[in-house]
Structures are given as structure tokens and as C-alpha cells.
Amino acid sequence: MSNPKYQKLEDDEAATQNLLTSSEREPHKETEPLDNHAGRRATKGYGTTPQIPYTNQPNYGIMGAGATRTPNFQLPIEEPDHLWYSIFTMLCCCLPLGIAALVFSIQTREAYQRGDIAAGQRNSRLALILATTALGVGLVFIIVYIVLVVIMVNKIHNQQPPTGQ
Numbered sequence: 339m340s341n342p343k344y345q346k347l348e349d350d351e352a353a354t355q356n357l358l359t360s361s362e363r364e365p366h367k368e369t370e371p372l373d374n375h376a377g378r379r380a381t382k383g384y385g386t387t388p389q390i391p392y393t394n395q396p397n398y399g400i401m402g403a404g405a406t407r408t409p410n411f412q413l414p415i416e417e418p419d420h421l422w423y424s425i426f427t428m429l430c431c432c433l434p435l436g437i438a439a440l441v442f443s444i445q446t447r448e449a450y451q452r453g454d455i456a457a458g459q460r461n462s463r464l465a466l467i468l469a470t471t472a473l474g475v476g477l478v479f480i481i482v483y484i485v486l487v488v489i490m491v492n493k494i495h496n497q498q499p500p501t502g503q
Contacts, residue, residue, distance in 0.1 A: 414455050417462040419446040420469055427469045431476020439468035 421443045428436025442465035449458035 414459070416450050416455065417446075417459050419443045419450075419462060420465045421447070423469045424465055427472035427476065432472040432479070435468050435472030435475060439465045439472060442468060 420439070424436060424439035424443045426436075428440055442461045446458050446461040446465060449455075449461055
């Protein structure tokens with residue numbers, strides 16, 4: 339290889355090897371898949387990072403969020419348990435429906451303490467429906483009672499014999 343052409347060619351190959359990027363010099367390394375984080379349980383507290391959603395979990399982010407925006411992960415809001423409304427309807431309106439509403443409102447509190455938001459929302463809606471139904475049934479009974487009392491009072495006044503004959 340005493341030929342100068344070959345010498346120059348070998349120098350060019352050495353120069354091109356130095357121009358290779360680090361990804362071309364080092365072999366490809368396998369990274370952890372993103373699905374690995376899906377099984378972790380959410381923790382609350384200061385400084386925690388938002389969780390990666392499950393593969394079948396809907397995205398609660400802003401509609402139309404583009405590639406430049408980060409997704410907005412929001413937890414569902416806890417609904418009220420309607421405990422006082424259930425107690426009021428149990429005591430003042432309709433006892434059986436009020437008791438059922440009270441049971442579902444207590445189950446709502448227990449579900450939220452367990453972290454079962456879906457069961458808490460379902461029980462909250464059932465407690466509200468039962469308490470409202472109990473209020474409606476109680477109002478109907480009160481109205482029917484008032485109407486019957488008025489009818490009975492009018493009937494008693496009409497049956498009295500006229501005085502002075």
C-alpha cells in the first residue's frame with residue numbers, strides 16, 4: 339500500500355468514522371414500556387406526578403388538545419351524600435322511602451372513603467331520587483289529608499239541624 343491514492347483513501351475512512359453520531363456507534367438499548375406504570379395506584383399528596391391513564395380509561399382532558407399541549411387529567415368530582423335531606427324525608431314525609439334514602443346516603447360516604455368513586459356517585463343519585471320521591475309522596479299525603487279534613491268539616495256543618503224552628 340505504498341500507493342499515495344490508497345493512503346488518502348484510508349485517511350478519508352478514518353475521518354468519516356469520527357463523524358458518526360453516538361447512536362450510530364452504540365447499539366440500540368431496550369427501554370421500559372409506558373404500560374408498566376398503568377398498574378400503580380394513585381397517591382395523593384404534594385409533589386406527586388399525574389398518572390398515565392389505563393389503556394381503556396377515557397381521557398378527561400380538554401377536547402381538541404393538540405400535540406403542543408399537555409393533556410389535562412382530572413379526577414371525577416365527589417357528589418354530595420344527601421344525608422340531611424334523607425333524614426328530613428324519613429322523619430317528616432315518608433318513613434319507608436326515607437329509610438331507603440338514608441341507607442344509600444350512608445353507603446355513599448362509605449364508597450368515597452374506600453375510593454370507589456363510581457359506586458359513590460351511583461349511591462348518591464339513588465339517595466337523591468329516593469329522598470325526592472319520599473318528599474313527593476309525603477306532600478301528596480299531606481294534601482290528601484287536608485282535603486279530607488275540609489270535606490269532613492263541611493259535611494258536619496251541613497248536617498246540623500237549623501235552629502229556631
